[in-house]
Amino acid sequence: MTSSTEQTKPNPSPHRRKHQWIGAATLVAFAALVLPWLLTPRFESIREQGPQLTRLPDPPSVPAEPVVAPMIDQEALNASRDRLDALMGAPVGDESQASFILQVGAFKNRENAKALQTKLEALDIGRVYLRSEESLTRVYVGPLLDRSSAESASGAIQTKLSLKAQIKQYDVREHGQS
Numbered sequence: 001m002t003s004s005t006e007q008t009k010p011n012p013s014p015h016r017r018k019h020q021w022i023g024a025a026t027l028v029a030f031a032a033l034v035l036p037w038l039l040t041p042r043f044e045s046i047r048e049q050g051p052q053l054t055r056l057p058d059p060p061s062v063p064a065e066p067v068v069a070p071m072i073d074q075e076a077l078n079a080s081r082d083r084l085d086a087l088m089g090a091p092v093g094d095e096s097q098a099s100f101i102l103q104v105g106a107f108k109n110r111e112n113a114k115a116l117q118t119k120l121e122a123l124d125i126g127r128v129y130l131r132s133e134e135s136l137t138r139v140y141v142g143p144l145l146d147r148s149s150a151e152s153a154s155g156a157i158q159t160k161l162s163l164k165a166q167i168k169q170y171d172v173r174e175h176g177q178s
Contacts, residue, residue: 099142099143099144099145099146099169099170100142100143100144100146100147100149100150100167100168100169100170101140101141101142101143101144101150101167101168101170102126102140102141102142102144102150102153102154102157102165102166102167102168103138103139103140103165103166103168104116104120104139104140104141104157104163104165104166105138105139105163106136106137106138106139107136107137107138107139108135108136108137109137110130110132110137113130113137113138113139114130116139116163117129117130117139119161120139120141120157120161123156123157123160123161125141125153125156125157126141126142126143126144126153127141127142127143128140128141141153141157141165142170143170144170147167150167151167153165154167
């Protein structure tokens with residue numbers, strides 16, 4: 001005679017497998033539903049023991065005053081415009097504070113102006129630049145810091161190139177952009 005433990009069945013019955021699957025599903029459902037409930041902290045105790053929160057105060061009330069546009073004094077504005085126009089048309093500085101430039105030539109043919117520019121650059125007396133206006137191209141040297149240096153540069157041009165340079169007061173509005 002064999003005991004029940006010694007008997008082995010090669011294939012368990014399908015009915016038994018069904019019960020095993022149901023048991024496993026029950027355990028998983030139990031774990032998914034009951035374990036989170038057991039492990040969840042009690043939020044009521046946290047709220048009771050946590051920091052005390054107070055309501056922020058309301059912002060201060062500011063009386064709303066109507067915004068008034070500033071008054072513009074038209075007479076002062078016109079006087080300021082007139083003064084600005086007068087300054088823009090006036091010569092720049094007096095001769096004791098002014099800088100000077102030399103106008104060495106004015107040419108209708110730009111190539112002739114470039115040839116003179118090359119000769120003047122070889123003299124090394126200052127910056128040489130060309131200014132084209134309508135049909136003329138003017139050749140300038142400068143700016144030079146004072147009248148005496150402008151006169152000595154003019155003398156050097158007269159001696160070495162036999163050209164008479166015209167000394168002009170430097171005006172940044174007219175001569176400043178090359």
